[in-house]
Amino acid sequence: MTDGIPAAPGTEGWFREGPDGFALLAGRCTACGALSFPPRTVPGCPDPGCEGLEQSPEPLSTTGTLWSYTDARYAPPPPYPRPPGTEFEPYALAAVELAAERMIVLGQVAPGVPTGALQVGMTMELTPGTLRSSAGVEERVWNFRPAPNYEAYTGEAQA
Amino acid sequence: MSRTDSVAVAGVGMHPWGAWGKPFIGYGSAAARAALADAGIGWRDVQLVVGGETIRNGYPGFVAGSALSQALGWHGAPVASCYAACATGAQALSTARAHILAGLADVVLVVGADTTPKGFFAPVGGERPDDPDWLRFRLLGATNPAYFGLYARRRMALRGSTEADFAAVKVKNARAGALNPNARFRAEVDAETVLNSPMVSDPLRLLQICATSDGAAAVVLTSEDYARRLNKDAVRIRAVSAPTPTYPRTVPDFPYLASDSMASNSTATAAPATRTFRESLAHAAYEAAGIGPEDVDLAEVYDLTTAMELDWYEEIGLCAPGDAEKLLHEGATALGGRVPVNTSGGLSSFGEAIPAQAIAQVCELTWQLRGDAGARQVERARVGVAVNQGLFGHGSAIVVGRK
Numbered sequence: 347m348t349d350g351i352p353a354a355p356g357t358e359g360w361f362r363e364g365p366d367g368f369a370l371l372a373g374r375c376t377a378c379g380a381l382s383f384p385p386r387t388v389p390g391c392p393d394p395g396c397e398g399l400e401q402s403p404e405p406l407s408t409t410g411t412l413w414s415y416t417d418a419r420y421a422p423p424p425p426y427p428r429p430p431g432t433e434f435e436p437y438a439l440a441a442v443e444l445a446a447e448r449m450i451v452l453g454q455v456a457p458g459v460p461t462g463a464l465q466v467g468m469t470m471e472l473t474p475g476t477l478r479s480s481a482g483v484e485e486r487v488w489n490f491r492p493a494p495n496y497e498a499y500t501g502e503a504q505a
Numbered sequence: 506m507s508r509t510d511s512v513a514v515a516g517v518g519m520h521p522w523g524a525w526g527k528p529f530i531g532y533g534s535a536a537a538r539a540a541l542a543d544a545g546i547g548w549r550d551v552q553l554v555v556g557g558e559t560i561r562n563g564y565p566g567f568v569a570g571s572a573l574s575q576a577l578g579w580h581g582a583p584v585a586s587c588y589a590a591c592a593t594g595a596q597a598l599s600t601a602r603a604h605i606l607a608g609l610a611d612v613v614l615v616v617g618a619d620t621t622p623k624g625f626f627a628p629v630g631g632e633r634p635d636d637p638d639w640l641r642f643r644l645l646g647a648t649n650p651a652y653f654g655l656y657a658r659r660r661m662a663l664r665g666s667t668e669a670d671f672a673a674v675k676v677k678n679a680r681a682g683a684l685n686p687n688a689r690f691r692a693e694v695d696a697e698t699v700l701n702s703p704m705v706s707d708p709l710r711l712l713q714i715c716a717t718s719d720g721a722a723a724v725v726l727t728s729e730d731y732a733r734r735l736n737k738d739a740v741r742i743r744a745v746s747a748p749t750p751t752y753p754r755t756v757p758d759f760p761y762l763a764s765d766s767m768a769s770n771s772t773a774t775a776a777p778a779t780r781t782f783r784e785s786l787a788h789a790a791y792e793a794a795g796i797g798p799e800d801v802d803l804a805e806v807y808d809l810t811t812a813m814e815l816d817w818y819e820e821i822g823l824c825a826p827g828d829a830e831k832l833l834h835e836g837a838t839a840l841g842g843r844v845p846v847n848t849s850g851g852l853s854s855f856g857e858a859i860p861a862q863a864i865a866q867v868c869e870l871t872w873q874l875r876g877d878a879g880a881r882q883v884e885r886a887r888v889g890v891a892v893n894q895g896l897f898g899h900g901s902a903i904v905v906g907r908k
Contacts, residue, residue: 354644356634360809372766381766387635390766393752413757414662416654416706421648423627425639438707439647441655448767450757452655461707464754466662477644487644 354477354485360384361488369408373401408472410444415464429478440490442470457489463491469493511607511741513732515725516867517545522689522720522855529562532721533618534576540723543627549580552610555597557617557860558588574614588854591895594863599725599745611731617860618721626799638760650714652759654706670830671713672699674811677839680849684880689718690854691869713811718856722865740874744904745791760896787821787892790902798822802886805866807893808851848881870905
């Protein structure tokens with residue numbers, strides 16, 4: 347933590363903050379290198395051909411390609427937090443294929459970026475995000491946002 | 506067709522779909538009685554009861570086979586209850602079929618019923634950060650329609666699909682549903698109404714996403730010999746496939762927050778399969794039944810959304826990748842077309858009653874193959890396929906054939 351905002355419930359060890367920058371942390375199988383995000387909480391490797399039981403934290407690419415996106419126009423049901431005295435604000439969701447790992451990770455899009463600003467195939471970058479719990483407490487999560495000067499989407503997305 | 510590995514669909518029955526909030530077991534009992542009457546079999550002739558579990562109806566929902574048996578009157582038959590999210594009904598049918606093929610039972614009653622609260626599905630209650638289903642709601646507010654929106658937008662980017670294409674699926678399915686007395690929504694809908702309905706998860710609007718419903722469906726499966734003696738051996742289950750995904754999963758399927766990495770690790774198993782998980786479902790069933798997609802006369806596919814129905818056309822092999830819109834607009838998948846899809850009206854007209862839906866798909870295929878589908882009848886139908894997909898790596902395909 348750099349700004350004192352605690353990780354959202356269930357996300358302990360999912361990301362790092364600090365001098366090396368904000369990054370998601372996968373679990374990396376110490377035997378074969380297979381990655382899991384979120385990191386596995388139960389020993390074992392996702393690859394059925396590997397008997398490894400240990401994993402070590404591995405920072406993931408902080409940029410990737412927008413695989414798809416959508417938004418939430420209606421308030422999701424609990425346990426999605428609803429801070430006291432607030433109106434629901436629609437927000438966008440992104441599925442980003444991370445550059446090096448080719449792993450597609452979902453995340454909320456940073457506040458203020460409408461779906462109209464998104465295009466499948468554009469470059470996205472990871473950024474710290476903040477949720478407010480139903481008790482009004484700030485919680486750290488991850489967001490995606492269009493990368494500055496991203497390469498304009500021109501052709502068909504790749505399958 | 507006569508295969509030693511097929512079982513007979515001796516009877517089918519449903520309780521109409523709706524939103525009444527009454528006990529699920531009442532709907533299930535009605536469907537069970539209807540299926541037994543259709544088969545001409547007495548309740549006490551049933552040798553095994555397989556119930557599809559419902560997770561939103563308390564303890565009786567988790568022991569659905571037992572709850573139903575108690576409702577119909579205990580007579581000593583063993584029960585099984587199973588849950589596989591949206592593939593629950595298929596797993597129940599698979600369990601019944603396996604008992605019959607193993608010679609452990611001749612007559613099995615399979616029932617799925619649900620009472621569903623209004624609005625978005627939500628995770629089971631409590632603070633459960635080790636549950637991926639809880640996490641996706643708590644951290645992202647990623648409802649089912651949010652995942653569907655991602656898939657629909659992806660289809661638009663890859664295939665050039667439009668909102669109007671999606672709306673045309675709803676128009677088609679509403680037309681079929683209007684002819685089905687068991688459907689919840691029985692009014693035709695025009696494209697303009699679909700495209701003016703409220704946006705839920707861009708690009709999907711309210712009328713492009715299936716509702717959540719109450720409802721029930723039941724099937725009586727028997728050995729072929731038993732069905733022959735009853736003269737109820739016309740329709741057979743030729744295959745049930747319910748594979749899980751293979752590593753690495755290339756799609757971020759719900760309720761998970763990420764796909765697997767497609768960059769290789771050090772072992773040899775990390776190359777993605779040539780078929781996606783959803784493609785693998787029907788193809789596994791075709792292989793088991795010894796047929797190909799060209800043999801399919803009609804299909805019931807899990808149209809959680811209009812866009813997803815188009816994905817299925819390609820994934821079950823009705824057309825080449827990218828040709829689903831063409832198949833739709835040619836009218837091939839409408840009633841009267843070359844290979845009608847969702848002649849029941851689909852989830853679009855029924856809504857989801859989770860443990861019942863895969864069983865309801867088999868009811869529709871059975872009525873069609875017997876020639877009992879009334880105004881929805883597909884001429885000379887001999888082979889049908891039903892597919893679905895659910896949370897947590899579940900999915901299924903069932904091939905139903907006529908003798």
